[in-house]
Amino acid sequence: MEEAAFQITQFVRRPGTGRDGRNIRVRTNYFVINDIPQMNIIHYDVTITPEVPQRLNRRVFDRFVEQHQGRALGNVRPVFDGRRNMFAPKLLPFGQAGTFDVDLEEDDAAATARRRPPRTFAIKLRRVGQDIVMEELMQFLHARGTLTNNCQMAIMAMDVIIRHKPSSDHITVGRSFFTPQGNRLIYGGAEVWQGYYQSARPTRGQMLINVDLSATAFYEGGPLTQMVVKLLDRRTPNDLYRGMNDRERQRVERSIKNLRIRDNHRAGNRRKFKIEKLTPTQASRTMFDLGDGGQTDVVTYFQRQYNKRLLYPNLPCVIVRKNVYLPIEVCDVIPGQRHMRKLDERQTADMIKFTCQPPNARANKIQAGLEILDFRNNEFLREFGMRISNDMMVVNARVLPIPTIKYHPTSKEHDVRPNGGAWSLKDKKLATGATLGSWSVLAFLNQNELPDQAINPFVREFVNTCQDSGMNIPNRTPPILHANPIGNIEEALKEAWLRAGNTAKAQPQLIVCILPNKGTPLYAEIKRVSDTVIGVATQCVQSRHVQQAKKQYCANVCLKVNVKLGGMNSFLDPAQIPFITDRPTILIGADVTHHGPGEDDKPSIAALCGSMDAKASRYAATIRVQTGRFEIIADLANMVKDLLKTFYQTCGRKPERVLFYRDGVSEGQFKHVLQSEINAVRAACQALEASYRPTITFVVVQKRHHTRFFPLDKRDSDRSGNCLPGTVVETGITHPFEFDFYLQSHAGIQGTSRPTHYHVLFDENGFNADSLQTLSYNLCHIYARCTRTVSLVPPVYYAHLVTTRAKFHTRWHESESSEGGAASAFGVVKQELQKVMYFM
Template sequence: MAHTPSGGVQLTEFVKRPGLGREGRPLKVRANFFEVLTLPQQDLHHYDVTITPDVPPALNRRIFQQFEDMFRADLSNIRTVFDGRKNIFAPKPLPFGDARTFELTLPEDDGITSSKRPPRNFVLKIKKAGTIRMEVLHRFLDSKQGLTNDCLTAIMALDVLIRHKPSMEHTTVGRSFYTPQGSKPLFGGVEVWQGYYQSARPTPRKMMINIDLSATAFYEGGQLIQMVAKVLNKRNVDELRRGLNDRDRVKLEKAIKNLKICVTHRGETTKKRRFKIMKLTQTPANHTNFDAGDQGGTMDVATYFNRQYNTRLGFAALPCVVVRKNVFLPMEVCEVIPGQRHIRKLNDRQTADMIKFTCQQPQMRANKIRQGLDILNYRGNEYMQQFGMRVATDMTVVDARVLPVPTLNYHASSTDASFVPNGGVWNLRGKRVATGATLGSWAVIAFDREDDLRMNTIKGFIQELTVTCSDTGMNIMNKTPPIMHANPQGDIENALKQAWLRAGNAAKAQPQLILCILPNTGVPLYAEIKRVSDTVIGVATQCVQKKHTLRPNKQYCANVCLKINVKLGGMNSFLKATDIPFISDRPTILMGADVTHPAPGASNNSRPSIASLCASMDAKASRYAASIRVQAGKEEIIVDLANMAKELLKTFYQTCGRKPERILFYRDGVSEGQFSAVLNSEIKAVKAACTALDAQYKPTITFVVVQKRHHTRFFPMNKNESDRSGNCLPGTVVESTIIHPTEFDFYLQSHPGLQGTSRPTHYHVLYDENNFNADSLQTLSYNLCYLYARCTRVVSLVPPVYYADLVCSRARFHSRGENWSDTESSEEGTGSAASFGVVKPDLQKVMYFM
């Protein structure tokens, strides 16, 4: 849908902004964007640099620093900025014409060198790549032309400029740099560092810098032996003197492999040599033998250290670290070099600590971002001065609106059957679900040991649950289902099949539900229950934690009831037709799509990505069906979308007896760079699905990308315009100042804050045959957020996408060869595409994934 204004310039291949919305109450909020007051006026000069030999970016930057110091005169004192890889930008042409080669030597403190290795020599080839016309960027920001490659390069140059100095001075990861000030230890020898993210963003008529906090995990520096005690969860290092069992040794080796260390036993006079840990020895230091040559033939490491350095090892029972072939170092003479990023997956406890560190009230976060501005010190940045770029020091104040709250409806027999929620939260007191499902054939299975006391507790819980479900409007025909026990470490598949048989026999009817009581929140048991019930037996399951069954709580039972009701095909609540006119006026299907990829660092590259599509089934957009495909890993475009859409269009027709005349497609998880590819491929697929059903069938389609992974945050200007958590009110929409210069996008913070600073959702319309204006799409998207079936609060993103996300997470459990046992190795399953079970057809038509 390229829009061409009367001037004939194509401004965007996507949808042009159709004007601003008017709905709701206007107010102002702060956003973590800082205005670029002056951009470089002159053209910038782009050079391509090749550094040989090839080394990582951090070392590239040191080489570049050395190059600048050595050749300042040859560069006529022009300050250039470098992206750490291939690109150099300069404010003026460099004085050596189109290309030149420089040679330099890096002095001896770069780290991974031994005293025997000679200093390292590098060659820099610098070649002119082009001139960046800043005027092109101005024209784009002023909506006088589209986003060309020249614009993209200009924006990249500004990005490199604002990052150049911090990257030279601090540890950088992606678009963030990190400082150890205010770091906090996490569990197990890991600490979290505070970081600052910065990115140059084009907005209407000006560039802005988006600055946010980030945090990442680093290994703690200091004595290796201290870290070993923490990794193995020992109270102190003395517990290590006895040595390690095999399990601990394997765990430790996995945790510290590739860590960079230096040695302390050679005194302070020599340069501290640095090494990388390759592995651990199988034997302790006092039994690890090597050939000491003229020192006296074969001896063990402990004896060698005693003779050579007059050092008696206190931890001779620990294995040695191997740093090169046949080079063994006792752990107690090693120190971990600080500032090394922890790339492995954090375990549950570390993750919980990390969340505590990163979770900050909006006011605190805003203050920390301001502190980050002091660290960045744009004003004192000599590179930015030379380029002629100035940045404001105050957060931008933007216009926002708080959208009106829709009317929510429950069953007519409820007290307050229709009401307007206040503050984005409501409760189920006196409410009955809009359409209650009937539950007749079911069984309960408790994964723990059997005794009379436990049996009575379970019966008490079932009674409370069935009473709550009946009160909430479900029809529970059988209030005393068969209860059985099973071993959580045993044959789960067989146990579930037994429960299925007992449910069927007790009710003389096809089983509808198995209620599973789990001993803990561990993933392996839950994953296996879902694999078996979804793909082998084809029955809905509802898992509850044992602790919640001990003293049944009404509120908890009501929440469980909401989930059971939709799993059995019921409907919890709905909006009145006038709140969702786009859906209620004509048969309309909502679709939500998502692709999840294997975890980064997954050891097995053949692991697939999972694509899911969820679509509404009725005129109230309250009930959904799902479709899943397993596809090649890291592939963002949904490969089999045409067939998935076809399945769901058919299901819609079977449910409603009408074909949808309009499709509103929300797509999660696409980054800006992928917009074109995803749009072209996926719109084609949806159209192909329609044609495949009927050559004449051509519903109108709108395609909206939904993004949560961005660094935009909003801060209320005063207390009375914030919710209890200090965040902006639910329904806050921003569509000016910090958005795209010409395209149809907006930020919507639809949910009330729970803790920390809420993240608004960014909606970006790429294709639109339904002629939405700003108000109609913003209010529809906001109102839909009240229909998430799992809870009684408004959620942060539209339900079709939320459900697609749940379906992807669930599908990960459908793989047989997965090893869920240890949080650290959950990425190491064999999970190839072939090992994924298919969800049984009966379940695909209900919301089994809730």
Template sequence: MASITEFVKRPGLGRLGRPVRVRANFFEVTALPDANIHHYDIDISPEVPPAMNRKIYKHFEALHSEKDLGKIKPVYDGRKNLYTAKPLPFGESAAFDVTLPEDDGTPSGKRPARAFKVKIKLVNKINMEELHRFLEGKGSISPNILTGIMALDILIRHKPSMEHATFGRSFFTKQGSRPLNGGVEVWQGYYQSARPTPKKMMINVDLSATAFYEGGSLVQMVVKMLNKRSVDDLRRIHDRDRTKLEKSLKNLKVYVTHRGENASKRRLRITKLTNTPASNTKFEVNGQQIDVATYFFNTYNKRLQYPFLPCVVVRKETYLPMEICNVVEGQRYMRKLNERQTADMIKFTCQPPSARANKISQGLQILDYRQNEYMQQFGLKVSTEMAVVQARVLPAPKLQYHPTSRDANFTPRDGSWNLRDKKVATGATLGSWACAVFGNERDYPMAAVQKFIRELVTTCQDTGMNIPNKNPPIQHCNPQGPIETSLRQVWVKAGNLAKSKPQLILCILPNTGVPLYAEIKRVSDTVIGVASQCIQGKHMFAAKKQYCANVCLKMNVKLGGMNSFIDPTQVPFITQRPTILMGADVTHPAPGAENTGRPSIAAVTASMDAKASRYAASIRVQTGRQEVISDLAEMVKELLKTFYQTCGRKPDRILFYRDGVSEGQFSIVLKDEVKAIKEACKSLDEKYKPTITFVIVQKRHHTRFFPMESKDADRTGNCQPGTVVESVITHPFEFDFYLQSHPGLQGTSRPTHYHVLLDENGFNSDSLQTLSYNLCYVFARCTRAVSLVPPVYYAHLVCARARFHASGENWSDPDTSEGAGGVASYAAVKAELLKVMYFM
């Protein structure tokens, strides 16, 4: 029999760990449609955005529901797809004319109504029997099943998306919204998605939140956007503010308030602002020049309150005074939030598990599956109780520090520990270094810098590093630049004083701003080729022991040391035979016009020793938005060579964790990337064929777990670190599991989803789950278990760092930065740094 999946089947359930029960935000589909679902293609022309499509469709349905639709209630995705429970009476296809009545009350009378053509044609009948077979594990996935699941997705979303603002798989309500700073507010949203699970379908329901422009007075919004107290502060608008404002308001929809009901229905898009105030913006009426303020007084007998504000321009050249404009509610704010808005947003979205679970249950009332006439018609029923899932809490591994530590090996409790009485496993030696202070003597006195360095050196030595040179040269540098010149000077000073090649530059920064940090990293990583350690000024003045200890962990690995490792008996997969762990990630430029031409960055990191604690990195820049790593063969080859140079052996086995791939791309990524890994091995030696396990790692999903009893929760109310879930809400038969490996800090923790696509190493559930969990304890820069396996975590960090290596990037605040346009050129990291963990 042909295999049921091209990936790996679940090799039975794991047994290790303490059994617990958790709730998951999944709701069981208790009745699925049995009959075929009819899939129609719907074409609305001329083309308009989904929100408009829905409006047209609503109008069409109201007109034709009796006769042409025979009282059948189709569900619509806002684009091209329509699904029905029974065939529509008109047969294979039909075309309709729909006219949207619209009156915009312009002085010249009515704006012509808009006419649309709606064509509907039957494309497919979805056989639901096949979906049942798949859920039972008796048949493999097929286009028919995927369409069936999509139809269910659209069925549960149809009603809310007709009634609320909808984006992606979430819809948003103004209920309980909160203002963010700057004319923006955050709305509560509900995400829902139909997911196949063992033997049944489930609906995954979660909270989401997104930023919207505040509705109402445009003038008030402008005051908030420019951070002013009142309109009076806008009598003189600076050029910089004007540019910022024009950027923020471009494409915003408004309606006018000075011409009665009908006019206020008409939505107008702002194209730009005038350079002149309303009292001085002139246009021609009957051959006469007249300014906007006078025109409004003459025409509407309305004296402008704020004639000093610029006008907004709509359509081709229509000038409107700001004060007669109101912002249309429910427009999503697409730009990057600034620091303050982000902080407010986090406050809004950050809720302990119990509160989140309650809000999800309230969301079910809004979704109201029971009373949904569309779902009734299809015969779809959904439980209102959250799924209860059997989970296990895996035991924590034993950690090892230097044998001379008082606490040399121990088992952490609750996912975190500290460095008291511990020395790092291998301490690096720091002989040649210097300190660059980005600020002047007055703000950063020599005495304070020296005091901090003393504290840092003492802590590093207590923690097992060796620092023969305790008085590095200190130089004050201008944070405004040129940074490269300053760092070169400091580097030379370090080398001259220690008579050896500098190993590290300690940098003290005046602020948390990105531009200075980015430039320091670009220069040290790609120009000079020296490790750098940045410190915020405020931390330098405080000089706390705990802070110094954390910095020490980062410095040690940047210099090639090793902080800790797992008891070798607890990671047999790594210790029994030479094994390399790899983690890969691709980050894409942020969406938005200013990022066209910016490339994607791919990074692979790989372990370098039998303890899987030290890693090397490889980086490539590739054409934008491409998910498959195009130069993977070369990257893997580089890393295998480094492994060989470090260990003197070629690895027998490769465990490859791959981040950031969505389900739709599993096949292509598996095919292309495993091929590349095999090619890399072959190019080193014709006969070299290590066994490969390829695992996808996902953090971007909406699965959340809630402990059912307080004794199974950690102190933040989240599930305990080590909680693993592999049934009820997972794939019907493939090898995937959720692992919550970290202790909660705030809000509701997000488990990591692991999905095995290829396994030549014969893992069973226990062995892969335990190994993945244990690895989360040796992330080098903190003393707590992290939420994702280190190889992938490091690959993330490498990608993030590489973004700073572009010349011509503009790292200023999101409101003003234009981005450099064009493709920025990325400098390569110096080879000697790639072998140590420079990215920490």
């Protein structure tokens, strides 16, 4: 190594703004903060004892302000983030530190004389060393200073100021607060609530508030029996009379664990509990000690003690504390509890229906949210001298020119300029059609469910479509096999592989698998075996599509099969991607996927996809498993080395330029990730050859944000009411001086499209705004799986697909109970698949 790892001190500055395309204006869900606090803001550290959940913290704090408003606070209204931070517009009378007692009454209106005494909390406030200097934030906004710690604190303080009142008045989750108005019931005893997200964001010369809709699932309040009816898919509570079997009991227990309830069997005094689990026995057989040496069952006890005859003696009881059993029918679910479990398929579908709204409806709802936020009458904003506009911002945008997509020169229509972000395969032949000689069809249904004579028409239509599209299929009648979907999948696939090879007397290339349903386990096992055990491409199709055999469906399948066999579907006119065609250039997309909440013991999966030639249409993938929740790609140097070698083997030249699109990084991690990953890319190059130093550009790609665009003029919208594909915004709402932009590259189908945010952190290739925006947009036209423009650059899209697929290469989903150590079961993709796009 000739040089030490270098230090990055600053990200790339914006190299001017772009000119390409047609100028338009769009509305966006940002509101200008007209008046920013002028005073220095005083920051206090807050400690509340005893420790309680955030929801209660806020109640304690609000009560503290009520009780100590005059003397300790000098009639100032401070704001609180619910955890540790309090901000005030001036120094408070108690000086550097103070400790105060706060009495919190039980919030139970219906409580009786047996009321518990109020709880006492201590709230300790301590002034944090540095005051927040707002002038420094102004310097940053006007590009005269960097984003210092003080600036970040100023932005955080403004965030807390705008959020303080809604957080006290409503249920909050993260940066959103939720209201029960207009909520909608979804399957399984849950309901969706409408929420509003808000966050303070810096841009050139001013501060903005980003306001967006959000939605989350809550448990439906009311009788617990009602929820059990829904969880078990019964019609009425009467159906619960005969009780539930063991599987149903476990299902209910999983769903209601940790739910907060109130009992309803004593006059007046309703206590709150948290459900721990269900009793294994029904109420009539659940025994407990009476304390005088005698025993009784729950049904008898309720009859004697409360003169209450239980309607459902055959249902189990809820256990709320050790040896405290409550019959399900005396429990009411407290409303406003967030649904913490993963939603099932039906619930997710219901949720999507609720949240999917066309742009104009979304814009109107955001505007309506301002009524609820009510910035005008917010006394906390007034206290800090903040004033917020009530009108959505209108910003300049451009619609970039549409590139030309190329197909095989013998096609009737070989050059396409899409209209509205979509086109069809009709009259086009694939740029490079693969040859499919050795293959078989494996149906995971028996002969009665799907006889061969029902499969043959599909195979015919599929073969014809592929050949019309320019693939070469010498073997038009592959052998057809049947297998049990819950039998030994590995054996079935090996058998299909052998039959394919023996029939064609050649190395098998593809197994077409017909699946009975959409379920994941069968699909996952097919992919694990074919990718990591046998090393053969598989194409899964659902039996319902086989029975219909539509041409459009077959065309979509053909696009996937062609690239799985090493073919190329389409490419861009070389003149429209000069950065890639002028000199050997590799595009790399990178992503790290983590497992869901509560699965922290499972490792994360990192994937890279790299282009293999000057057309940037074919990609190779490389995967690693790493420590769970770890954001930086640990083995990046070796992964990049894999891709550079593949590029060299494919086209005989070393890349002179690297364009690295990195997904899955939040702003707080930019510096950290960039520093370590640029050095890893450098190291990979030097490991191949000491003097090899291609120029690198590092771009972070983000889809997880709350920026939305709404066309002002009907002319500038597509038929879903969204902005046209190719809409780019780089001023008004972007970073005060760094090189970032929003690009909406796809045509909306339903709902409001989400633009992709590109942020250039490092650039040795000297991109200007036009060249990077146009290149990124043009690339979105050659995503191999469909004939539409897509919402993010293909290398990143492919890296997503690879990480999703890699989750199936592990054997976790077979034994959910096995603790940790699961990475040893990670299957490596077979060598013969690594250079083709097996993950499509």
